[in-house]
Amino acid sequence: MTDDLPADPPPEPAPRSGGPDELRALAAPRRLSVDDHMFTAPALPGTFRLQLFTAPGTRPVAVATQIAGAEGMSLMNGVERFTGEVWERHCPDQDLPPVWVERQLEPQGALKETRFRRVVFAGADRYRPRGPRWSVITPEELQDLVGATVATDRGVGYVPRAVEPEPRLVFTECAVVRLARPRPFRESACMPAGVPWWQRWTRQVLPRRGDARSCCWYHGGDWHAVNAMALELLERASAQSVEPDNMEEFATAHAAAAAATRWETEALASLFSVANAIQPASQTGYINGQHRAQAMLEAGVQRTVVLHHVDQT
Template identity: 40%
Template sequence: MGDERSGSGAGRSAAGFVLAHAGVRQRTLDEAMFDPRHARARFTRFRLQLFTGPGLRPVAVVTQAVGEGLSLTNGAERFAEAVWSRFFADDPQPPLWIQILLMGEGSRTRFTPVQFTVAGAHQLASPPRWCQSLSSEQLAQLVGGPVETGRGPYTLPQRPAEPVAVLEPAWVLALPRPDSDADRACNSRTVSTRQALLRQVWPRRGPGACTRPATCWYHGGDWHLVSGTALRLLAAARAENIAREDILHVVLERGRELVTGWEMEALESLLIEPIHPQREDGTFVNGRHRTRVMLETGVRRTLIE
């Protein structure tokens, strides 16, 4: 079972993925506040839509806004395991998994199939693989009808009182080293300590070395530019004594005057869903893949939570 691929779409175009799995399905579940019930995701919620049809592989469309706990990217395997065991316990593989991560107003919405490797009953190995994003028309063709692509009404669960998150500059080399589980969206190779040090001396600018640039968002632009822009704008806002609750809005607005396209999306990701290392155990709440790309390309400093 260890080599069984559940996405059946790695290396296949979006059109090929749809052609292989399209069929007439009915939406049988639409739960706006799905709780994966996982130890690392106690306060995580996302919208879950299930589409099923006779003789067809079920399709799960999962939608999440930023700030809803463990992200769809970092929790993909655990979330898919939860849906598989809860709704399709007798199936030998999980449903087809389509991720929609809403990054905020003005950002492009992507409908991204995720491929998993089945490791056992209701168990998925890490890392998964992100396939080429679908268009809204292809998504509708896949499930056999229209799909609600918004977040829907939701209320986040109450968290215990905690300090307001503060963004701070950090040396990339001082962050926890992403393990193999960080290699999620492409086939980029593991970065050794020696390679990371060499990249600090001879950095790479522009998109990183990625074997699947068409499908890997993380390698789609220049993290040197993005991190440098974020650091300068945040420092300037603090020098002006802008209130903490207003800084994010101010930095984003000023950022839109300086960068566009992918770089603006990446800037939003650093500010809205920042890299969040857990130093006590060397893992990440968010930002493993961004950290890996920064190591690959020699980014020296960035923002973290």
């Protein structure tokens, strides 16, 4: 009779993906098996330092370090393809992609902080991870995860890109309704691809105000208020001959004087950052900024600020 046998204990819940329990489950002593100071992938215009930590029977941990705005495609924009390339090239027998940690080195004085960030993917086909989500991982947590020393700098093997004639940067006012149709990615729950023409014109007549939501950063505040500050700031900067490279700092000071919220300050600074501004492109629609453009179109914002690169002649 099996009725007298003790019941099997209930299965323990799986560690929450990306949480501290999962990090502890993944932690193990590893060794640095790859330290490529100029890792790049075919057809991807971006470089970074790759530190890959491995040990038998453990999942590899990849730490990618890049200088923001100086190495082509950013770690964030290329994370799926960069991770897939490292997976295929250095650990092709693994069923899952390497644990991915990235560090974007921001310029001194930038509003954004330089931090390690763990990327957790929603799923992966062979060498094709998808659905990335970012969270901060502390140096102590990373040390425990890897079980070895992780370099925090770009490394002596970094080779700066060849100096090319730099285009002239120009911030200009732009009608939001005339921006290309956004095709945002990674925020499918709250940003289905694109905004049809009828909806963008409807929102111009019936704008949404005060519609902050918690679904993502892009919907987290009032773009009407931010762009009102941006247009005023653009006019003041022109009168004071502020250089484009100094506009982000100028915007941050303006936001502080206006007692703006933290979100409004970040949003305003993003519009005047030469690395993160909305940049239309004739061929692809956007070099940067399509998530912000989508959020503005949904809210019915009429005018914003964009960045153009004008070739020197």
